[in-house]
Amino acid sequence: MRSEIDEVFNVTRPIKATSTFFAWCDEFLNNIYPKDATYNLGTYKVLKTTLRHLKEFGETLGYKLDFQHFNKHLYGQFVGYLRNDKDMADNTIEKIVFAGLKRYLNEAREAGVNHFTTYQEVTPKKVGVQKTKGDKIYLSMDELRQMYEYPLPDQTEKVRDAFVCASLLGLRFGDWKKVRTDNLIDIGEGKKAIFIILDKKPQPRIAVPCHPVVIEILNKYNGVLPVLSNQKTNDHLKEIGKAVGMIGEERKTMRKGRIVETKHSKFELLTCHVSRNCFESNARHANIPQRDIDLFTGHTSKEVSDIYDRRKLETIAANYRDHRFFTTWED
Incomplete structure (x- = not known):
């Protein structure tokens, strides 16, 4: 299957029988996104971040890290490094170790470079990594209204407007740039809906x-819609939240080998993704069925897996054109 994909997209994969682990990873990373259409930007970022942490971790060892070293003991050391030296939660560690690192090792085996299989026996449970559902904050419709009506300087105003817009549409950050008038469709009685093809x-x-x-x-x-980078947006959102007065205490729990609870002012936890939480939480509060919320946000479930065509989506959107959630700031 991989070879067929390579042939279609004219992909040249790094295959060097004598490659060391880091040399191969560097070359592999340089040969994927955007050159290889089978990898998206999200995967590329995970792999890039993983490689950076692996190189930093490698410098703490007394030997040159290579393919033969990736066993349960080495995995445990890497997890300990990420947890203790980098202060990472288990959810982040799981992404780096069992999505990023294993992807490198599996791709290297497929390329004929990695001849070792011990790493395949390692699971998150065997090295004490337990992924947990994180706490989610959201802004109520009234909090969104207050944020929207608060006077702000030009740059932060643009970030605020983009965030509020996304909070009323339920979009992932990667789809914010698709919010524009040429993606609007009529759903009757002078009302509009945003119709977009998702990245994911x-x-x-x-x-x-x-x-x-x-x-x-x-x-x-x-x-x-004006959209800055993810990091700049997140930074400005914290400034905006603080200016608006979102200083109420929020508790955040995460697993770092054990459950750790921290306290924060609400504005400190504002990120791009909170907009998605806002939409889902406020829509549920407005009694919109979960099945339809899943359709609006692009989430999947057995119930919505067959609803892909535009006509059905437009009909469902039209059914909600006068719903208070889509017409007022009412909570």
């Missing part, structure tokens, strides 16, 4: 009724 599968497209504020924001920016 398995659901390729969504249609979400547009709150009047979404239209107002798009008109404000000549039909194109």
Whole structure:
């Protein structure tokens, strides 16, 4: 299957029988996104971050790290390094070790470079990594209204507007740039919905009724939502939250080998992804069925797996064009 994909996309994969682990990883990383259409930006970022941490970890060892060293003991050392030296939670460690590192080792085996299989026996449980469901904060409709109405400088105002817009549409950050007037469709009675093809599968497209504020924001920016980088957006959101007065205490629990609870002001926890939490939580509070929320957000379930065509999505969006969640700030 891999060879067939390579042939279609004219991909040249790094295959060097004498490659060391890090040399092969460097070459592999340079040969994927955007050159290889079978890898997306999210996968590339995970692999890049993983490699950086592996190189830093390798410098703490008394030997040159190579393919033959990746066994349960080495995995345990790497987990301990990420947890103790990098202060990472188990959810992040699981992504780096069992998504990133194993991807490198598996790809190297497929390329004929890695001849060792001991790493395949290692599981998160065997090295004390337990992924847990993280705490989610969200802003109520009233908090979103307060944020939207608060006077801000130009740059932070753009971030605020993009965040509020995303909170009313339920989009992943990677899809924010698709919010523009040429992606609007009519759903009757003068109402609009945003119709976009998602970056992430398995659901390729969504249609979400547009709150009047979404239209107002798009008109404000000549039909194109202003979007900064993920990091800049996250930084500005914390500034905005603090300015608006979101200083209530929030408790955050995570697993770092054991459950750890920390306390934060709400503004400190504001990130791009909170907008998605806002949409889902507020939609549930407005009594929108979970099945339809899943359709709006692109989540998958057995119930919605067959609803992909535009006509069905438009019909569902039209059914909600007058719903209070999509027309007012009402909580």
